[in-house]
Amino acid sequence: MSxxxxxxxxxxxxxxxxxxLAVPVLLLVAYLVLMDNGAVSQAGTFLHExxxxxxxxxxxxxx
Ligand SMILES: [Zn+2]
Numbered sequence: 001m002s003x004x005x006x007x008x009x010x011x012x013x014x015x016x017x018x019x020x021l022a023v024p025v026l027l028l029v030a031y032l033v034l035m036d037n038g039a040v041s042q043a044g045t046f047l048h049e050x051x052x053x054x055x056x057x058x059x060x061x062x063x
């Protein structure tokens with residue numbers, strides 16, 4: 001240990017690309033499960049129940 005922090009290297013774009021694609025998808029899923037409350041997922045009973053079960057699974061206050 002030299003006492004100096006290691007210099008940070010730039011992350012090459014090809015290594016970032018999967019995250020740049022995954023993060024918006026994961027945010028959309030998180031929105032649908034946590035905050036949608038049926039506004040979008042009302043489209044079908046299966047989707048609505050799936051989001052509802054996801055809320056209960058994650059312990060989000062629901063009803
Ligand atoms: Zn519920």
